[in-house]
Amino acid sequence: MRNSVLSLLASALLCSQQSEAHLARAPGGVPGPPSNRWVRRLWDGAQYDCKCFPGDSCWPTTQQWQKLNTTVGGNLIVSTPPAASCYNTFQGPLGNINTYDAAKCAEVTANFPSEQFQIELPTAGLWTYFTNDTCRPTTNPADTCTNGYYPVLAIMAKTTAHIQEGVKFAKKYNLRLIIRNTGHDFLGRSVGWGALVINTHSFQSVKVTNNWDGKTPKGYKGPAITVGAGVQAQKALQTLHALNPPKIMVTGECITVGIAGGLVQGGGHGPLTNQQGFLADTALEFKVITADGQLKTANERVNSDLFWALRGGGPASFAVIVEASYKVFNDQASTGAVLDITTTNNTLFWQGVTAFHSRANYFVENGLYVYYEMFAPVQLRVQPFVAIGKTPAQLAAILKPLFDDLDNLGVPYTTSTQTFSTFYDLYLAMFEGEVAGNSALTGGWTMAKSDVANNHPAIIEAFKTVLNNGAFMVGHMWNGGEGLPQSEWANSAVNPRFRAVSDKIITILPIGGDAPLSAKAEAQNRLTNIVDGALRAASPNGAAYINEADPFQPNWQTAFWGTNYPRLLSLRQKWDPEGVFYAVSTPGTEKWEQIEYGTRLCKKL
Numbered sequence: 180m181r182n183s184v185l186s187l188l189a190s191a192l193l194c195s196q197q198s199e200a201h202l203a204r205a206p207g208g209v210p211g212p213p214s215n216r217w218v219r220r221l222w223d224g225a226q227y228d229c230k231c232f233p234g235d236s237c238w239p240t241t242q243q244w245q246k247l248n249t250t251v252g253g254n255l256i257v258s259t260p261p262a263a264s265c266y267n268t269f270q271g272p273l274g275n276i277n278t279y280d281a282a283k284c285a286e287v288t289a290n291f292p293s294e295q296f297q298i299e300l301p302t303a304g305l306w307t308y309f310t311n312d313t314c315r316p317t318t319n320p321a322d323t324c325t326n327g328y329y330p331v332l333a334i335m336a337k338t339t340a341h342i343q344e345g346v347k348f349a350k351k352y353n354l355r356l357i358i359r360n361t362g363h364d365f366l367g368r369s370v371g372w373g374a375l376v377i378n379t380h381s382f383q384s385v386k387v388t389n390n391w392d393g394k395t396p397k398g399y400k401g402p403a404i405t406v407g408a409g410v411q412a413q414k415a416l417q418t419l420h421a422l423n424p425p426k427i428m429v430t431g432e433c434i435t436v437g438i439a440g441g442l443v444q445g446g447g448h449g450p451l452t453n454q455q456g457f458l459a460d461t462a463l464e465f466k467v468i469t470a471d472g473q474l475k476t477a478n479e480r481v482n483s484d485l486f487w488a489l490r491g492g493g494p495a496s497f498a499v500i501v502e503a504s505y506k507v508f509n510d511q512a513s514t515g516a517v518l519d520i521t522t523t524n525n526t527l528f529w530q531g532v533t534a535f536h537s538r539a540n541y542f543v544e545n546g547l548y549v550y551y552e553m554f555a556p557v558q559l560r561v562q563p564f565v566a567i568g569k570t571p572a573q574l575a576a577i578l579k580p581l582f583d584d585l586d587n588l589g590v591p592y593t594t595s596t597q598t599f600s601t602f603y604d605l606y607l608a609m610f611e612g613e614v615a616g617n618s619a620l621t622g623g624w625t626m627a628k629s630d631v632a633n634n635h636p637a638i639i640e641a642f643k644t645v646l647n648n649g650a651f652m653v654g655h656m657w658n659g660g661e662g663l664p665q666s667e668w669a670n671s672a673v674n675p676r677f678r679a680v681s682d683k684i685i686t687i688l689p690i691g692g693d694a695p696l697s698a699k700a701e702a703q704n705r706l707t708n709i710v711d712g713a714l715r716a717a718s719p720n721g722a723a724y725i726n727e728a729d730p731f732q733p734n735w736q737t738a739f740w741g742t743n744y745p746r747l748l749s750l751r752q753k754w755d756p757e758g759v760f761y762a763v764s765t766p767g768t769e770k771w772e773q774i775e776y777g778t779r780l781c782k783k784l
């Protein structure tokens with residue numbers, strides 16, 4: 180069985196090779212020496228050197244895959260799309276195989292919107308657009324299920340050595356490698372056509388200490404948490420909450436996101452960001468596997484340049500994190516409030532939005548974190564305003580000018596307030612759960628305080644443009660580490676502009692991953708140039724957040740990293756000179772593209 184699975188895979192063609200005629204051999208021949216396993220392709224009039232994909236002669240042989248499987252303890256699996264069981268057959272890397280299983284199909288159909296269900300699948304992407312949506316749950320088993328942009332094989336890593344072997348194998352055979360943690364990624368970075376996955380979900384260790392060793396950063400002897408790569412916010416927060424007194428750490432607003440994978444490497448903002456900065460600001464140390472397969476420590480003393488880059492410099496770019504240590508803090512009594520504005524009177528609605536949003540600087544400077552969503556035609560939902568360490572009376576005093584304005588304008592709204600003995604309790608009670616299985620393009624921009632103060636009418640006009648062009652918005656108001664000494668900011672690769680913003684906005688443009696190519700191109704253009712274009716124009720001093728933005732925006736280097744970009748570029752060249760890792764629009768990927776309709780990952784010559 181094992182033999183036949185792998186030999187089929189070794190010989191199968193993933194897509195029709197109609198461009199075989201264009202396929203030239205890289206200098207030195209393919210398969211050549213391991214360092215020269217490039218497949219030359221012509222695409223759109225340009226030449227590319229591509230990684231090795233199924234069907235290429237440089238794709239590893241059955242024996243080589245078997246050897247890898249042995250070195251990773253038998254944890255190599257062939258990936259199938261989550262909903263393959265709803266179809267009679269699945270046309271994938273193993274050829275055309277029978278997959279229908281009514282019970283499994285019922286389970287996957289019922290659970291497709293469940294984040295945790297999808298997180299535990301080996302290769303699923305929670306936002307499905309970048310899987311190409313070629314195999315969604317269906318009631319018609321005769322429909323076609325293909326692999327789309329799901330990866331083809333996955334190492335379900337259980338040990339650090341498995342990750343090392345996976346990285347070395349991908350490097351040796353020049354395979355497209357994807358590190359997959361929870362699969363939350365909005366930008367499609369945890370899936371990829373023809374790729375080998377290293378899945379880190381099994382790394383679930385959590386250790387807490389009250390006395391960090393004080394060596395790095397120098398003098399820090401406070402409480403800390405050390406987590407394995409797969410740990411999600413929920414587990415870490417539960418552990419910290421059980422301590423006496425209860426403790427807390429910086430996480431995203433969503434309890435299911437991983438805290439040692441993409442979040443910290445993008446920066447990681449959340450409800451504690453006013454007080455403690457980004458998750459990256461609180462990092463003490465990482466254990467990582469570098470692109471040469473070596474296990475290394477990175478902190479302020481050892482490999483300090485790598486430590487800096489891992490803190491916000493871009494996911495899947497510098498190393499694979501296997502373990503991360505962070506500062507933790509005493510939790511505090513906290514108060515939250517919600518606000519809903521819905522009115523069919525358009526004028527009144529935008530007056531209400533203006534009363535709310537023009538106070539973005541005011542809210543964050545008074546210590547609030549504010550999460551809101553805005554939908555066309557006229558719905559604003561703020562859930563919640565978060566006031567850490569504040570009483571209901573203190574929160575009411577901060578919100579009073581807003582409510583006075585709404586009352587004077589006659590804007591209809593509903594509101595309520597709740598108070599809790601810890602922020603953790605508020606987090607569980609007041610943030611709404613989120614769902615998986617949606618397909619959309621994600622964009623976004625962050626509003627600078629200076630533009631909120633000086634250019635707010637233009638920001639409101641930009642919001643109208645967003646909602647009038649088929650998108651909706653998710654806003655996150657925070658002060659990027661206002662409560663921290665500025666010296667602590669300088670130690671992370673997060674865009675320095677994030678220290679002077681007050682609203683990090685995500686734009687979401689729903690579109691099926693199976694939409695016609697022309698519709699996809701139109702939607703991407705609308706997102707980049709109209710929807711996000713309006714936000715960029717309204718806040719020229721703003722920035723973009725690598726985990727929640729359009730990777731295809733102009734000048735992404737500056738948008739994502741500002742003045743930190745040149746250093747990140749040179750560190751990428753130092754730590755991953757051959758491009759073993761890849762995630763779209765991360766430092767040093769200027770020449771990389773997914774050509775041939777988003778399939779082959781290649782370097783433009």
Ligand SMILES: Cc1cc2nc3c(=O)[nH]c(=O)nc-3n(C[C@H](O)[C@H](O)[C@H](O)COP(=O)(O)OP(=O)(O)OC[C@H]3O[C@@H](n4cnc5c(N)ncnc54)[C@H](O)[C@@H]3O)c2cc1C
Binds near residue numbers: 360361365439
């Ligand atoms: C519902 C939802 C809410 C969110 N809320 C917030 C929020 O409040 N604040 C915020 O900052 N972000 C938020 N995000 C965005 C989040 O930061 C990104 O989706 C992030 O990439 C998730 O990381 P992950 O490791 O959980 O997911 P994955 O999708 O598995 O990985 C994301 C990226 O990180 C890479 N990666 C994963 N693990 C490793 C590793 N061990 N070593 C190296 N690279 C790795 C992957 O290759 C990929 O490029 C949210 C996303 C969603 C879907």
Ligand SMILES: *[C@@H]1O[C@H](CO)[C@@H](O)[C@H](O)[C@H]1NC(C)=O
Binds near residue numbers: 253255
């Ligand atoms: C890897 O080995 C395990 C254990 O022998 C086996 O169950 C599995 O099918 C193998 N993987 C592949 C892709 O053949």
Ligand SMILES: *[C@@H]1O[C@H](CO)[C@@H](O)[C@H](O)[C@H]1NC(C)=O
Binds near residue numbers: 194325694696
């Ligand atoms: C991806 O989807 C597009 C339609 O949006 C389709 O034309 C293309 O063939 C698909 N590619 C793969 C590999 O699934």
Ligand SMILES: *[C@@H]1O[C@H](CO)[C@@H](O)[C@H](O)[C@H]1NC(C)=O
Binds near residue numbers: 525527
């Ligand atoms: C909508 O609200 C505006 C502003 O308060 C008001 O002037 C206008 O009369 C309202 N329109 C309707 C149809 O109620």
